[in-house]
Amino acid sequence: xxxxxxxxxxxxxxxxxxxxxxxxxxxxxxxxxxxxxxxxxxxxxxxxxxxxxxxxxxxxxxxxxxxxxxxxxxxxxxxxxxxxxxxxxxxxxxxxxxxxxxxxxxxxxxxxxxxxxxxxxxxxxxxxxxxxxxxxxxxxxxxx
Amino acid sequence: xxxxxxxxxxxxxxxxxxxxxxxxxxxxxxxxxxxxxxxxxxxxxxxxxxxxxxxxxxxxxxxxxxxxxxxxxxxxxxxxxxxxxxxxxxxxxxxxxxxxxxxxxxxxxxxxxxxxxxxxxxxxxxxxxxxxxxx
Numbered sequence: 001x002x003x004x005x006x007x008x009x010x011x012x013x014x015x016x017x018x019x020x021x022x023x024x025x026x027x028x029x030x031x032x033x034x035x036x037x038x039x040x041x042x043x044x045x046x047x048x049x050x051x052x053x054x055x056x057x058x059x060x061x062x063x064x065x066x067x068x069x070x071x072x073x074x075x076x077x078x079x080x081x082x083x084x085x086x087x088x089x090x091x092x093x094x095x096x097x098x099x100x101x102x103x104x105x106x107x108x109x110x111x112x113x114x115x116x117x118x119x120x121x122x123x124x125x126x127x128x129x130x131x132x133x134x135x136x137x138x139x140x141x142x143x144x
Numbered sequence: 145x146x147x148x149x150x151x152x153x154x155x156x157x158x159x160x161x162x163x164x165x166x167x168x169x170x171x172x173x174x175x176x177x178x179x180x181x182x183x184x185x186x187x188x189x190x191x192x193x194x195x196x197x198x199x200x201x202x203x204x205x206x207x208x209x210x211x212x213x214x215x216x217x218x219x220x221x222x223x224x225x226x227x228x229x230x231x232x233x234x235x236x237x238x239x240x241x242x243x244x245x246x247x248x249x250x251x252x253x254x255x256x257x258x259x260x261x262x263x264x265x266x267x268x269x270x271x272x273x274x275x276x277x278x279x
């Protein structure tokens with residue numbers, strides 16, 4: 001939003017801002033740990049019968065600079081995104097993309113097994129798959 | 145390069161998690177961009193996480209630059225979504241380009257979910273120094 005005051009199209013910007021705010025609070029029930037809009041990376045979380053799936057939308061990061069830890073049921077994603085362009089000459093019109101160090105923590109469900117974590121970084125998305133403990137998988141019980 | 149218009153109106157009530165069945169002009173996210181200009185032209189970076197090259201569409205029409213992309217992420221079958229901060233798998237943003245730019249020489253490069261567009265100025269629109277002769 002650094003270009004807001006110099007931008008002739010102020011109403012478009014306000015409109016966009018409002019849309020982003022409303023999208024952050026509508027729809028799915030949000031977690032008590034849900035943070036404000038513009039956090040980085042943004043995270044989607046879902047589960048299947050066998051695993052917990054987490055996607056972190058973190059484009060433009062060197063995978064070597066991403067750190068993923070699991071400690072006492074808390075999954076932490078941290079890293080840093082650096083600005084790519086040189087600031088030597090010329091002028092900047094928009095700087096909306098996140099720059100700097102980030103850290104996000106997610107509380108894992110109890111049935112997630114921290115020994116079965118798989119993570120993959122592709123096209124700017126960090127996909128984390130955490131297996132569930134055997135004991136917590138749904139099963140049918142034979143009736144005698 | 146100072147007009148930014150959103151391409152698609154967004155319906156905040158809808159939530160789509162599968163893009164294939166979605167209409168072309170469905171709800172969309174406005175991707176964050178960095179725009180930088182120097183003597184050679186404009187460089188634009190846009191965050192498009194999850195968008196692969198074949199699902200990205202960058203085109204110029206009637207002096208407007210359109211960036212549209214569809215994100216796709218491999219997820220296992222039977223996934224139930226519990227928490228979502230990215231709700232539409234579609235990104236769209238448009239910019240108006242002035243006539244100074246050479247739209248036939250736009251260079252686009254997508255890596256790790258970041259699109260980098262280099263839009264050069266026309267040769268005749270580049271800044272130049274005029275020698276003053278003493279006479």
